[in-house]
Amino acid sequence: MKIFLALIARDLTLAIRQGGGVGMALGFFLAVMVLLPLGIGPDLKLLQRIAPGALWITLLLSVLLSADRIFQPDDDDGSLELFSLGLMPMELVALAKAIAHWITTGLPLAIAAPALGVLLNLDSSLFLPLLAAMGLGSMALSLLATIGAAVTVGLKRGGLILSLLILPLYVPVLIFGVAATAGQNAMPGVFGSSLLILLAIALACLVLAPAASAALLRAHMK
Amino acid sequence: MRLIADKIDCERGGRRVFSDLSFTLGSGEGLLLTGANGSGKTSLLRLIAGLGDPAGGTFSIDGMDDDLAIGQRSHYVAHRNALKTALSVEENLAFWAKFMGASDVAAGIERGLGLFNLDHLASYSAGLLSQGQARRLALSRLELVARPIWLLDEPSVGLDEASCKQLAAAMNSHMDKGGLLIATTHTGLGVSFTKTIDMSEGA
Numbered sequence: 001m002k003i004f005l006a007l008i009a010r011d012l013t014l015a016i017r018q019g020g021g022v023g024m025a026l027g028f029f030l031a032v033m034v035l036l037p038l039g040i041g042p043d044l045k046l047l048q049r050i051a052p053g054a055l056w057i058t059l060l061l062s063v064l065l066s067a068d069r070i071f072q073p074d075d076d077d078g079s080l081e082l083f084s085l086g087l088m089p090m091e092l093v094a095l096a097k098a099i100a101h102w103i104t105t106g107l108p109l110a111i112a113a114p115a116l117g118v119l120l121n122l123d124s125s126l127f128l129p130l131l132a133a134m135g136l137g138s139m140a141l142s143l144l145a146t147i148g149a150a151v152t153v154g155l156k157r158g159g160l161i162l163s164l165l166i167l168p169l170y171v172p173v174l175i176f177g178v179a180a181t182a183g184q185n186a187m188p189g190v191f192g193s194s195l196l197i198l199l200a201i202a203l204a205c206l207v208l209a210p211a212a213s214a215a216l217l218r219a220h221m222k
Numbered sequence: 223m224r225l226i227a228d229k230i231d232c233e234r235g236g237r238r239v240f241s242d243l244s245f246t247l248g249s250g251e252g253l254l255l256t257g258a259n260g261s262g263k264t265s266l267l268r269l270i271a272g273l274g275d276p277a278g279g280t281f282s283i284d285g286m287d288d289d290l291a292i293g294q295r296s297h298y299v300a301h302r303n304a305l306k307t308a309l310s311v312e313e314n315l316a317f318w319a320k321f322m323g324a325s326d327v328a329a330g331i332e333r334g335l336g337l338f339n340l341d342h343l344a345s346y347s348a349g350l351l352s353q354g355q356a357r358r359l360a361l362s363r364l365e366l367v368a369r370p371i372w373l374l375d376e377p378s379v380g381l382d383e384a385s386c387k388q389l390a391a392a393m394n395s396h397m398d399k400g401g402l403l404i405a406t407t408h409t410g411l412g413v414s415f416t417k418t419i420d421m422s423e424g425a
Contacts, residue, residue, distance in 0.1 A: 006320035010306070017308040078302025081273055085293040087323045222274045 003088045004096050011100030014073075025062040025105045026112060032058045033116040044121045051120035052130065052182035055113050059106070059134060060170050063141045066105050067166065068159045070097050070149035071217065080153075081221060090214035098146045098209065106138025126181055129191050133180035133198055137173045140202040143209035144169045150216035172201055223285040223370060224248045225270075225292070225402055231278035232265050239265050240421060241278070249370075252393070252403040252413060257421030263406040264300070266421070267373045270404065271298045296371040301379075303360035307349030311340060311359055314348050319366040334362035338388055354380045361389060364396075372396055374405040386412060 015022060036054055037047055074080045083093045113134050114127040122130070148166035152158030180194035224246060231241040239262035247253050255263040268274050270281060272293035281292055305314050312331060319330040335341045338358035343351070351359060357380045364372060372393070378386050390412035393403055397413075405411060 003321055003323060006317060010309070010317045013313070014306060014308050076302075077306070078300060078304040079306075081271075081300065081302075082298065082304050082318070083321075084273065085271060085296060085298055086321050087290075087294060088321075 003086065004092055007088075007093065007096040008100045008103075011097065012103060015100070015104040022104050022108050025066055026108055028062050028065055029058055029109050029112060030116060032061075033119045037119060047121045048123060051117055051122040052126065053178050054120060055117055055122070055130065056134075056137075056174055056177050056181070059109050059113070059138060060141065060174060062109055063105055063138065063145055064163050064166065066101070067145035067149050068152060068162050070101050070146055071153045072149070072158075075153050075220075080217065084218065084221060090217055091210040094146050094150070094213035094217065095206075095210040098143045098213075101145065102139050102142035106142050107135065110134035110138055129195075130181045133177050133195060136195065136198045136202050137177040140173050140198070140205045141170060143202070143205035144173075146213040147209050147216070150213040150220070153217065153220050173198065176201070223283055223402075225371065226282050226284065227270070227279070228282070229279040230266070230269065230276045230281070232262055232269060233277040234265060238277075243279075243419070245417065245419065247402050247404070247417070249400040249402065250397050251416040252397055252405070254411075254415035254418045255404065255406040255421055256408075256418060257423075261421035263421050264375050267298070267300070267375050267404065267406065270371075271296055271373055273298075292371065295369055296373050297364050297369045298373045298375075299360055299363065299377055300375040303356050304363075305348045305351075305356055305359060307347065309348055310345050311335075311348055311351070312344040314359065315362060315366060318363050322363075322367045322369075324367045330366040333365040337362050337365045337392055338385055354382055354385065357381055358385055361392075364392065370400070371402045372404070374403070376406055376408065378407065378409060378411055 033055075040047065040050075071080060074083070084090055086093070110131055113130055114122070117127070117130065144166055147169075148162040151165060152162045155161065176194045176197045180191050180198060226246050228244055230243045232239040232243075243266070245253065255266060257263055265274070269276050270292060272291055283292060283295070286295075304318075309317070312335070315331045315334045316327055319327045319334070324330040335344055338361065340355070340358060340362060343355065348356065348359065361377060377389060381389065393405070393411065393413045397403055403413075403415075405415075
């Protein structure tokens, strides 16, 4: 457990010092949210209708933007090889990396989403559902991203192929995420069931993604 | 403890690098791997560490009663230094000490910094180090936690004369304490090895 926390702490320190993580994802999120209403025009009703979907799609893209940096730097400098000689199994290394990625990308975006949603005239009754669904959904997104990052870790320009590989896996999160957020007013009760499905997806990813990533990383090093 | 390599075959990209390589290394012994570029020195070290599977043959250790893998008993220092330039010298060592399960992280860091006199650079960013200093920092990992097997891939590359001597002293004291040492070199390391394998011969 101490080793696990040490790895997360190191990744958080690196993300803060190198600035690539939180800043870039938030900047991208903000840029899209500012530009979208300008591009669509001042139709408040329309903006309100598309707000949850727009927020979710931007969250998805922001997570993808930083996904190829999950294992790549550690592979480049040889740290990854040393990870596999450590006392902690590779599965936990992958899980620690996913959690660090979530804390630096998904979580800040989920927290910022209601505030940025104001730019899209997001209904204030949706703030809390959005926060809950995005916090949960982005955890699943980060875990899935580690699988893609592990597949493409040896490739120099793996960003594109990573996106293509991971996007299909993101679809369920997107569907139930938007349902949990947007469906609130249209269909009472849909929030609860969608959130439960999101929780199920996140839990399944929590078990499966580290195992898959670890197997891929081992195969990469051989 | 003894490390036993039994009829190891190594293939890379379909090419047979070496075959039928066997050796036994006991406590306090050192094995030097020499040979031309591409003769499989690094490949052999990686196989021992478990960073790959041999095409044939097995590695085993005897005389140990826990079930750690060979790699988990080994310090492996290869060409890449595994340093984070955004962290300070001390933070780099602290992370690896924690990651390798050091019981006393502070003492480990002190030993690591002391190995190559890096104390005065402790709070310095690792990104500002010269090649040789970065190499010394990578080698300092050897002192963070005690592991019985040292796998060193051309450890002296980039080191100045004084550091080479410190490295030799560290390797000798490791073997005196009963540790196993396997190293590759082109230049000689100033340590008397028990055994030498010329990798070029098997190819």
